[in-house]
Amino acid sequence: MREEFLNIQKLFKEKKFSELIFFIESNFDKKNSQILNILAVTRLLRVKNKESYSTAIEEFKDAYLKDKESQFGLEALTNLINSKVDFYNFLGPYDKSKDFLSDFTELVSFFNEANNFFGYKPDLISSAIRVFNQLGELDKSLYYYDLLYKKNDLTLDVATSWIFMNNYKNNWDQEDYYNFSKIIDLKSTMYPKESLIPIVNKRGEKVKIGFLSSDIIDRHSITYFLKTILLNYDEKKYEIYLFLNNIREDETTNFFKSKVEETINIFKLNDLQAINLIREKKIDIIFDLMGTTSTNRVTLFKNRLAKTQVSWLGYCNTIGISQMDYLISDPNLIYPEEKNLYHEKILYMPNIWSCHSGFEFQREEILAPFLKNNYITFGSFNNFNKLNENVLNVWSNILKKIPNSKLLLKTSQRKERYKIEEIFKKNLANNNIEFLETKKSFRDHVDLYRKIDFAFDTFPYNGVTTSFEAIWMGVPVLTMRGYNFNSRCGESIMINAGMRELVANNEDDYINKAINIVNDKNQLLNLRKKLFNNIPASPLFDTERFSSDFYNLIDRLN
Numbered sequence: 001m002r003e004e005f006l007n008i009q010k011l012f013k014e015k016k017f018s019e020l021i022f023f024i025e026s027n028f029d030k031k032n033s034q035i036l037n038i039l040a041v042t043r044l045l046r047v048k049n050k051e052s053y054s055t056a057i058e059e060f061k062d063a064y065l066k067d068k069e070s071q072f073g074l075e076a077l078t079n080l081i082n083s084k085v086d087f088y089n090f091l092g093p094y095d096k097s098k099d100f101l102s103d104f105t106e107l108v109s110f111f112n113e114a115n116n117f118f119g120y121k122p123d124l125i126s127s128a129i130r131v132f133n134q135l136g137e138l139d140k141s142l143y144y145y146d147l148l149y150k151k152n153d154l155t156l157d158v159a160t161s162w163i164f165m166n167n168y169k170n171n172w173d174q175e176d177y178y179n180f181s182k183i184i185d186l187k188s189t190m191y192p193k194e195s196l197i198p199i200v201n202k203r204g205e206k207v208k209i210g211f212l213s214s215d216i217i218d219r220h221s222i223t224y225f226l227k228t229i230l231l232n233y234d235e236k237k238y239e240i241y242l243f244l245n246n247i248r249e250d251e252t253t254n255f256f257k258s259k260v261e262e263t264i265n266i267f268k269l270n271d272l273q274a275i276n277l278i279r280e281k282k283i284d285i286i287f288d289l290m291g292t293t294s295t296n297r298v299t300l301f302k303n304r305l306a307k308t309q310v311s312w313l314g315y316c317n318t319i320g321i322s323q324m325d326y327l328i329s330d331p332n333l334i335y336p337e338e339k340n341l342y343h344e345k346i347l348y349m350p351n352i353w354s355c356h357s358g359f360e361f362q363r364e365e366i367l368a369p370f371l372k373n374n375y376i377t378f379g380s381f382n383n384f385n386k387l388n389e390n391v392l393n394v395w396s397n398i399l400k401k402i403p404n405s406k407l408l409l410k411t412s413q414r415k416e417r418y419k420i421e422e423i424f425k426k427n428l429a430n431n432n433i434e435f436l437e438t439k440k441s442f443r444d445h446v447d448l449y450r451k452i453d454f455a456f457d458t459f460p461y462n463g464v465t466t467s468f469e470a471i472w473m474g475v476p477v478l479t480m481r482g483y484n485f486n487s488r489c490g491e492s493i494m495i496n497a498g499m500r501e502l503v504a505n506n507e508d509d510y511i512n513k514a515i516n517i518v519n520d521k522n523q524l525l526n527l528r529k530k531l532f533n534n535i536p537a538s539p540l541f542d543t544e545r546f547s548s549d550f551y552n553l554i555d556r557l558n
Contacts, residue, residue: 004028008038017046033067036060037076044083048247053087064110069117074124077114081107081127085134089295090247104131122153129158136384136419138168149183156187156299160292167317167486168385170460174341174484181320181343184292188302188321191272197279201307206239207558210278210286210306213314214245214267214294216256219442221412221465222289223252225313227357230259232547238554241281243274245290245297271299278305285557288324291315308557311344313354316464316486318342326557329353332492333485341484347553351539352496355546356468359446365532366474368525370453375404376518379452379475381445381466384411386458387420394507395456396427398514405518408451410436449473454518459510462490468540471497474532476524478514480504498534499527 004027011020020042028035040059043052060083063076084107111128118124125144132141145162148154154162163181166172172180215222230240242256244265257263262281266274274297278286283306290296293315301309302321311319312328319327320343327344330353339346369377378398380387387409399405409420417435424430439445446469449455455470457463457479467477467490479490481503494502504510517524535541 012038012042015045017042021046031066033063033070033076034072036063036066037072037079040076040083041079048086048090050087050091053083053090057083057087068114074114074118074121077110078124078127081111081124081131085127085130088134104135107131108135120147120151122148122151126155126158129161133161133165133385136417138165138385138388141165142169142171154183154187156184156189159183159187160296160298163320164292164315165385167461169388170390174338177317177484178320178341178343181318184298184320185302185322185343188299189271191275191303195272196303197276199279199304199307200282203284203558204282206237207554208239208241208282208284209554210241210243210281210283211289212243212245212278212286212297212300212305213289214296215289215314216242216244216253217246217248217250219252222314223256224357224465224468225354226256226289227259228355228543229547229550230256231357232544233551238551241283243278243286245295247295266297271297271303275300275303275305284308285310285554287312288319289314291317291319310347310557316353316489317484318344327485328553329485330492332495333488338484347557349546349553350549352492352546354464355539355543356465356472356541357543358541359472361443363472363474363532363535365529366450368453368528369451370518370521370524375406376402377406377408377451377453378456378514379408379449379454379470380456380458380463381410381412381448381469382458382463384409384417384420386461386463388458389423390507391458392420392423393427394510396424396429397511399429399432400427401511401515402518405432406434407432407456408434408436408448410438410445410448412438412445446473449475453524454478454514456514457490459490460487462487462493464489464493467493471531471535471540474528476502476517476527476531478502478504478510478517480506480510493540496539497531498538499531502527 007023008020011023021039024035024039036059040056043056057080060076060080064073064080067073108131114124125148129141129144148158163184213222240260242260242263244263245267246253246265247267266277269277285308286306287310288301289312291311291314298321302323304323309324310326310328311324322343324344326347327342328347328349330349330351333353334346395407399407421430424433436448449470452475455475455477457467457477459480460482462479470477479494479502481491482488491503504513517527539546
């Protein structure tokens with residue numbers, strides 16, 4: 001047996017994963033939890049596809065159930081949880097089964113069982129947090145994040161997730177974000193100079209611009225804003241490179257590939273390999289489109305990929321690493337006296353920090369649904385994580401004061417909704433709520449706004465893409481003033497739409513504005529008319545003006 005294990009170690013070290021799988025299946029009994037765990041890990045190292053994930057998940061589960069009270073069982077459970085979340089993220093938005101997230105409740109049960117038996121195990125807790133995030137159990141996530149923080153066991157990945165998830169709550173002020181984000185700087189690896197290709201500081205004939213993102217896929221919301229500047233640039237003056245961190249690619253990815261000089265997917269590269277590959281391209285300015293979101297690659301920017309590094313679009317707050325030079329904002333988002341609460345220098349776009357490229361179909365003025373329904377329909381298509389208890393209490397208050405009103409809720413992600421239902425039920429407003437299913441067609445999704453008279457924005461984490469979509473479809477969006485970049489996005493959007501009257505000062509004002517507007521049917525109709533008429537000339541969808549301002553900003557940086 002010792003000889004067989006030595007052979008396993010040898011094949012694993014040499015990365016001969018296919019040979020290793022064949023060797024294990026030919027020489028070992030799958031009843032052994034240690035062997036099952038090694039086999040499943042090897043499958044995912046060889047290739048990540050539906051078949052390998054499905055098989056590995058079953059093997060990890062079997063290994064845990066066979067040996068719950070051993071270190072091998074603990075390791076198998078941690079791998080099971082991580083692989084199941086990774087598989088969920090691997091699947092396209094329409095490949096996810098309706099009960100996929102419900103299956104995660106079994107993982108929670110396994111975690112609770114192991115947590116009670118083994119006690120504090122940071123790797124297990126870190127994996128469980130990912131499940132709580134998928135289930136929308138944000139309070140549980142934050143409890144365990146805080147526990148890891150107090151024990152000084154936050155890894156870089158968990159630290160970035162912790163910083164990001166706190167945007168959904170109103171527990172931190174901007175000074176907290178500034179201070180806690182320093183953890184990312186401390187946790188990020190700095191590679192020795194001798195292992196890195198030097199950065200070229202001499203500019204060539206064209207300005208070389210790079211964008212790094214994990215989200216150029218599945219018509220992700222970020223693509224509608226990036227598209228704006230990729231359809232409106234001078235190819236004689238700028239050379240654009242797209243660096244993907246995608247586990248897979250699709251039609252959206254292919255569209256963006258056609259708009260740039262070169263596209264390189266770095267997903268399979270380790271940090272050091274990715275840094276040197278990007279440095280080889282001699283990029284002048286590189287944009288991080290992720291920040292602490294998505295499958296971010298913060299360490300790459302920590303080691304500097306180009307002489308100028310800018311955070312934009314994907315994350316509307318400070319990242320925390322000292323090597324990120326700039327953060328793009330606008331005058332409505334970060335006030336001059338607040339600039340010291342962001343690690344980056346603030347670059348101000350003259351009107352709005354991002355501009356939506358619009359949709360392929362023509363805008364048309366839509367009849368307000370209440371004229372046909374004889375009742376008011378509110379709506380919010382924001383990520384359910386943004387629907388914290390304060391938000392739901394405010395919405396419940398409004399619904400109870402508007403007779404027969406409805407609220408349509410839908411998220412682009414599959415999230416369990418029982419927590420949301422519980423709060424509406426407690427507030428006696430559950431009969432006013434309707435949950436809509438995720439649509440397979442994007443046009444079908446956008447057409448759902450035809451059912452909405454008046455849209456609600458979330459707080460403190462505002463909607464961005466959802467607000468642009470609603471406005472494009474002529475639906476007014478009620479938002480609330482915030483205290484930092486992230487919580488003022490709605491305010492900036494509505495100001496740039498010429499609709500300041502839809503910015504509430506606080507929760508009471510939010511409630512009063514909603515009630516007053518929808519109770520005065522003429523006011524509501526006039527708001528919809530004004531919004532529809534304002535949009536063509538507004539900065540929200542003026543792609544040429546925004547692109548001109550954007551590239552002027554780049555010229556100033558060079």
